[in-house]
Amino acid sequence: METIETEKELFIKMVIAEWDKQNNNFNKILSSLNDDQISKEIAPGKNTGTYLVGHLIAISDAMLPLLGFGEKLFPQLDSVFVKNPDKSGLKIPSVSELKEQLKSVHAKLTEHIRSVSPAEWFSRHMAVSEEDFEREPHRNKLNVIINRANHMSYHLGQLVLLQDNSRK
């Protein structure tokens, strides 16, 4: 049993390490940009950095209820950064407000992620019914982490374009 438990812990560790890596990259990119750069469009006519930052925070915030960790911290972000596109006319928080919100969401999410047991990671996430989960056991909490890491990577590839000397 010992070895088997270790293997399960190992792949949970692999998934969370990739998630942590993307979050570190997000913070690195954010701190490489000033507020003026963040407010610009990533390419002509495309989303602004502010929108993408708000979008990533809103998606991470939504992971709290999805993973059974509690309520969203900033439910108002959903309308501005998920349900509606950029330049919707809705009031957008300032970059410094967004950075504070990111810190809070990330702290709460990390605290919970660190305390989930191996068995819990393979239990269903909150957007799948018990019935569906029986047929589709891959729709578990750990799979949410795999998916959201990729979602973050996708938008980090865009945010990095706001750096002056980056072609990456």
Add this chain to the structure above:
Amino acid sequence: METIETEKELFIKMVIAEWDKQNNNFNKILSSLNDDQISKEIAPGKNTGTYLVGHLIAISDAMLPLLGFGEKLFPQLDSVFVKNPDKSGLKIPSVSELKEQLKSVHAKLTEHIRSVSPAEWFSRHMAVSEEDFEREPHRNKLNVIINRANHMSYHLGQLVLLQDNSRK
């Protein structure tokens, strides 16, 4: 034993499903763009679509030796699309050549991925020594898939900017 083996298989399935999803997205984005669009810069002064497509093919091709599946199919891509930046002056394959190469690399990679046993996925990849692997067992073949899916997501977030009406 039955249940435990199933859990391991489930985890492998989750990781490969995300990889497949990114590859499908890559193909979808590619087929939504004409050659002229692909040859453009994703944003002023940044990489061209051609470079990013070549880069993604080269990285996938390099997974063949890394995962112990055999030699690279197109080792010449490494110099043009990995070791050197865009606009290096090196001869670049045409978009239609790149699309053919993508098809070959993806077919060979997929064929091998489908045949790896669960135990093999948790064995070391070819860029880590046996000694290091003993200390860092997360540096296994499956972890390469997790990492490369995120790498592909990152650049797909950029390629999609070449679509006329996309702000995503």
